[in-house]
Amino acid sequence: MRKAVIAGNWKMHMTCAEARAYAGSFVPQMADLPDDRVVVLAPPFTAIAALSEALAGTDIKLSSQNVHWDNGGAYTGSISADMLKEHGVSYAIVGHSEPRKYHSESDEQINRRALSAQAADLIPIVCVGETDSQRSARETERVIRRQVEQSLEDLDPSRMVVAYEPIWAIGTGKTCDAAEANRICGLIRSWVGYQDVVIQYGGSVKADNIDQLMAQSDIDGVLVGGASLDPISFARIAQYRVPVTI
Numbered sequence: 023m024r025k026a027v028i029a030g031n032w033k034m035h036m037t038c039a040e041a042r043a044y045a046g047s048f049v050p051q052m053a054d055l056p057d058d059r060v061v062v063l064a065p066p067f068t069a070i071a072a073l074s075e076a077l078a079g080t081d082i083k084l085s086s087q088n089v090h091w092d093n094g095g096a097y098t099g100s101i102s103a104d105m106l107k108e109h110g111v112s113y114a115i116v117g118h119s120e121p122r123k124y125h126s127e128s129d130e131q132i133n134r135r136a137l138s139a140q141a142a143d144l145i146p147i148v149c150v151g152e153t154d155s156q157r158s159a160r161e162t163e164r165v166i167r168r169q170v171e172q173s174l175e176d177l178d179p180s181r182m183v184v185a186y187e188p189i190w191a192i193g194t195g196k197t198c199d200a201a202e203a204n205r206i207c208g209l210i211r212s213w214v215g216y217q218d219v220v221i222q223y224g225g226s227v228k229a230d231n232i233d234q235l236m237a238q239s240d241i242d243g244v245l246v247g248g249a250s251l252d253p254i255s256f257a258r259i260a261q262y263r264v265p266v267t268i
């Protein structure tokens with residue numbers, strides 16, 4: 023049985039003081055979390071230490087929003103896996119569409135980042151997804167298959183998460199239809215070739231669509247941006263309820 027991974031990506035939001043205040047509200051709401059899921063918060067690098075302290079003694083995990091492929095060296099502005107581990111980080115988002123777009127990150131670089139994460143015992147959350155125009159041109163499957171093949175090369179599929187994030191659904195309020203998101207996640211599972219790989223959906227996930235998304239057979243969690251910034255809405259997402267089928 024795959025354990026669901028519910029991750030909140032704060033992007034470039036939250037000072038240390040705001041992160042502490044968030045934890046003060048969020049942690050008590052996680053007290054009775056069912057044990058079929060893991061909750062992860064991905065603050066900006068500067069708030070990792072403060073949040074790590076605020077989450078001490080809880081089951082909530084920490085993620086970075088990126089990680090460098092090298093362990094150290096002349097890479098101004100970068101952070102290594104060992105630096106993250108020192109603060110109790112256990113996941114690392116790589117290949118998110120924003121660094122792919124604004125920093126021209128390639129699948130090859132993303133693959134190296136993910137490999138360095140795994141080498142340091144971090145679990146990479148590797149993002150893939152098509153643009154609006156690629157979907158309109160019916161290139162979705164081809165684009166995602168290429169991203170899967172190149173970004174995930176040589177990774178251990180039992181120690182990674184793949185996040186299917188259609189770019190047109192990120193921050194737009196346009197959630198991908200749950201059945202379609204499930205279809206793509208199923209394709210990704212078959213391309214990875216490992217039945218138990220954890221696959222998230224991301225893109226305008228909210229408190230009012232989480233239950234429907236998590237009811238899908240191939241969606242094993244979510245990567246949440248905007249709705250993770252409010253501790254009440256993200257707590258509702260983490261406490262998703264899936265109808266019991268007999």
Ligand code: PGA
Pocket residue numbers: 031187191192193194195224225226227245246247248249
């Ligand atoms: P969103 O972002 O939930 O605000 O659409 C998702 C993401 O970028 O991971």
